[in-house]
Amino acid sequence: MELGNLQSVRKSIKVVDATLRDGGIVNNFYFTDEFAKALYAANLAAGVDYMEFGYKVSKKLFDVTKFGKWKFCEEDDIRSVVGENKTDMKISVMSDVGRVDLATEVLPKKESVIDLYRIATYVHQIPTAIEMIEFCNKMGYKTSCNIMAISKNQESDLKNALEEVGKSPVDIIYIVDSFGALYPEEIRRVADMYLEVGAKYGKEIGIHAHNNQQLAFANTIEACAKGVNFLDGTVCGMGRGAGNCFTESLLGFLKNPRYKMDPVLGFIREYMKPLSKTTAWGYDVPYLLTGLYNAHPYAAIDFLKAGRTDYEKFRREILGENEF
Amino acid sequence: MELGNLQSVRKSIKVVDATLRDGGIVNNFYFTDEFAKALYAANLAAGVDYMEFGYKVSKKLFDVTKFGKWKFCEEDDIRSVVGENKTDMKISVMSDVGRVDLATEVLPKKESVIDLYRIATYVHQIPTAIEMIEFCNKMGYKTSCNIMAISKNQESDLKNALEEVGKSPVDIIYIVDSFGALYPEEIRRVADMYLEVGAKYGKEIGIHAHNNQQLAFANTIEACAKGVNFLDGTVCGMGRGAGNCFTESLLGFLKNPRYKMDPVLGFIREYMKPLSKTTAWGYDVPYLLTGLYNAHPYAAIDFLKAGRTDYEKFRREILGENEF
Numbered sequence: 001m002e003l004g005n006l007q008s009v010r011k012s013i014k015v016v017d018a019t020l021r022d023g024g025i026v027n028n029f030y031f032t033d034e035f036a037k038a039l040y041a042a043n044l045a046a047g048v049d050y051m052e053f054g055y056k057v058s059k060k061l062f063d064v065t066k067f068g069k070w071k072f073c074e075e076d077d078i079r080s081v082v083g084e085n086k087t088d089m090k091i092s093v094m095s096d097v098g099r100v101d102l103a104t105e106v107l108p109k110k111e112s113v114i115d116l117y118r119i120a121t122y123v124h125q126i127p128t129a130i131e132m133i134e135f136c137n138k139m140g141y142k143t144s145c146n147i148m149a150i151s152k153n154q155e156s157d158l159k160n161a162l163e164e165v166g167k168s169p170v171d172i173i174y175i176v177d178s179f180g181a182l183y184p185e186e187i188r189r190v191a192d193m194y195l196e197v198g199a200k201y202g203k204e205i206g207i208h209a210h211n212n213q214q215l216a217f218a219n220t221i222e223a224c225a226k227g228v229n230f231l232d233g234t235v236c237g238m239g240r241g242a243g244n245c246f247t248e249s250l251l252g253f254l255k256n257p258r259y260k261m262d263p264v265l266g267f268i269r270e271y272m273k274p275l276s277k278t279t280a281w282g283y284d285v286p287y288l289l290t291g292l293y294n295a296h297p298y299a300a301i302d303f304l305k306a307g308r309t310d311y312e313k314f315r316r317e318i319l320g321e322n323e324f
Numbered sequence: 325m326e327l328g329n330l331q332s333v334r335k336s337i338k339v340v341d342a343t344l345r346d347g348g349i350v351n352n353f354y355f356t357d358e359f360a361k362a363l364y365a366a367n368l369a370a371g372v373d374y375m376e377f378g379y380k381v382s383k384k385l386f387d388v389t390k391f392g393k394w395k396f397c398e399e400d401d402i403r404s405v406v407g408e409n410k411t412d413m414k415i416s417v418m419s420d421v422g423r424v425d426l427a428t429e430v431l432p433k434k435e436s437v438i439d440l441y442r443i444a445t446y447v448h449q450i451p452t453a454i455e456m457i458e459f460c461n462k463m464g465y466k467t468s469c470n471i472m473a474i475s476k477n478q479e480s481d482l483k484n485a486l487e488e489v490g491k492s493p494v495d496i497i498y499i500v501d502s503f504g505a506l507y508p509e510e511i512r513r514v515a516d517m518y519l520e521v522g523a524k525y526g527k528e529i530g531i532h533a534h535n536n537q538q539l540a541f542a543n544t545i546e547a548c549a550k551g552v553n554f555l556d557g558t559v560c561g562m563g564r565g566a567g568n569c570f571t572e573s574l575l576g577f578l579k580n581p582r583y584k585m586d587p588v589l590g591f592i593r594e595y596m597k598p599l600s601k602t603t604a605w606g607y608d609v610p611y612l613l614t615g616l617y618n619a620h621p622y623a624a625i626d627f628l629k630a631g632r633t634d635y636e637k638f639r640r641e642i643l644g645e646n647e648f
Contacts, residue, residue, distance in 0.1 A: 006507065006509070006510070183330065183545060183577075184508060184542055184545070184546055185330070185546075185549060186330070211538075213541065213573060213577075214535075214538050214540075214541050214542075214570070214573065215541065215542050216538075217537065217538050217539065217542075218508055218538070218539050218541075218542030218543075219542075221507060221508070222508055222509075225509060246538070246612075248609070248612065249537060249538065249612060252612065252613075252616040253507075253537075253616070261639065262635075262636040262639065265609065265635035265636050265639065266635070266636060268609060268635065269633045269634075269635060273633065285572070285589065285592060288570075288572065288573060288576065289576075292576040292577075309593045309597065310593075311586075311589035311590070311592065311593060312586040312589050312590060315585065315586065315589065
């Protein structure tokens with residue numbers, strides 16, 4: 001199969017901007033309405049294919065006074081930004097397994113401007129994820145299955161999971177390097193594994209990378225070169241811990257004339273640079289260490305919040321070397 | 325040839341820490357003596373194979389009142405840090421083509437603690453670079469030829485240059501992505517080209533990457549996987565513009581028990597974090613743009629120094645679109 005090269009266009013590629021969703025983890029989703037509207041306008045003008053507005057989780061499970069609206073993605077809140085969204089940019093939300101009341105909180109597609117439900121799951125939750133996928137599919141939505149933290153899984157377990165997901169009505173299966181632990185050569189191997197399942201069951205493959213080792217962009221474009229079509233980014237890489245692949249890097253890299261950098265560059269100046277003065281995300285030493293040792297970034301987030309700089313001790317903590 | 329894998333050790337790999345040299349470009353080489361001594365101690369304890377102290381350029385060509393000592397790397401200045409350097413860490417300096425008076429400023433090896441002269445050259449200067457290599461070689465030094473800004477060269481010109489350098493007495497030929505313009509798949513192709521010449525003439529290959537597109541570490545380890553053995557890094561990536569591959573990332577990535585992260589992590593806390601409060605380097609939007617469009621980073625450095633944030637206009641400036 002001819003996949004193209006650095007000078008060609010592959011129209012099956014889709015850029016997914018997840019700034020409000022993964023970036024929302026950084027600031028508990030407290031974005032201003034102006035920010036969300038400006039980001040929507042920028043993504044639209046930039047040719048971004050999907051904009052993810054946030055999580056769709058149940059208000060019964062989380063204290064609504066402790067999170068901004070994009071933790072919950074109520075239909076009216078999305079519509080206050082996008083209206084009827086009569087554009088060619090699709091809208092996605094993410095739901096963690098077990099965190100949304102499907103029967104009461106997922107509207108039929110014809111009543112919603114949401115196009116894509118992305119179901120975030122760990123390998124051990126796959127059967128529940130598939131139930132959610134089946135439900136959302138029946139309600140008329142496109143769905144993806146985002147299998148998180150795969151760097152912690154045995155390859156054989158992951159293969160089993162992929163087979164189960166492959167048999168489901170899901171449209172897209174995502175490679176998610178939650179810990180920013182994987183190197184490009186590992187990502188290429190993982191991409192091959194996913195693409196094989198994708199070819200077998202007619203599914204698209206996506207990638208969501210984290211920047212702990214400053215490999216998010218590299219891993220994303222390496223996966224893309226293999227045939228992975230759904231590419232996640234966030235503006236300025238805003239996302240949990242070390243953050244993500246930068247949307248602006250992707251837009252610059254892709255040669256499809258559909259993609260324009262300027263709208264996002266303007267958004268960076270007007271919104272992201274001011275935000276970055278009060279809100280911290282992105283690469284730092286403790287994230288390198290959790291990525292390197294394949295550990296959840298929460299340890300690094302706590303380390304930085306506590307104002308710690310004893311990197312050496314932290315390194316031993318992650319490795320469990322203090323436990324002997 | 326078995327090159328190893330992510331779990332194995334390849335003893336021919338050498339880590340070259342160029343913090344004083346490439347980082348010196350950021351602060352005109354005004355490092356404190358304490359900083360240089362602490363970096364030497366950290367690199368030594370970390371198992372770094374080569375530490376580059378700075379440039380060796382002629383004091384006749386540059387105003388000595390405008391640069392710190394590591395712009396010139398006088399023998400006595402290096403010795404004030406390393407003494408006789410009775411260690412297994414080697415010492416390197418870099419000389420730009422035509423910027424050092426060989427006859428008066430390069431001592432015979434037996435009078436110097438310097439081990440390696442790295443000759444930085446553009447493709448069109450190769451014959452002069454080879455004269456310098458021959459001179460340094462005769463004086464008893466190991467030499468490398470660092471061909472800069474190769475993303476601006478035609479492949480055929482670069483191949484010719486590599487053949488000429490291959491016939492010289494040089495020990496190491498470096499891939500230098502001065503503009504941070506190259507993607508991993510390009511780096512792999514370039515690495516193959518260099519490694520072929522290396523195999524033909526018995527030369528080692530090295531890589532010096534820049535982080536404009538946040539690809540410096542990715543490109544370095546991808547080249548390494550191909551067989552490139554000399555890997556440049558700088559602590560916290562300190563270097564011109566967007567900076568370099570991070571030494572600490574390399575030390576974490578490499579599985580040789582020789583390499584220890586803790587000494588460098590301590591150095592980051594004690595020296596790099598304080599320095600970063602007064603001195604700016606590293607990834608930012610304008611560097612992404614010069615990398616993406618294969619332009620010299622000086623435009624981005626000027627842009628940031630001028631306090632500009634009109635990224636869109638800057639993008640058109642780099643592309644020359646204002647010239648029509």
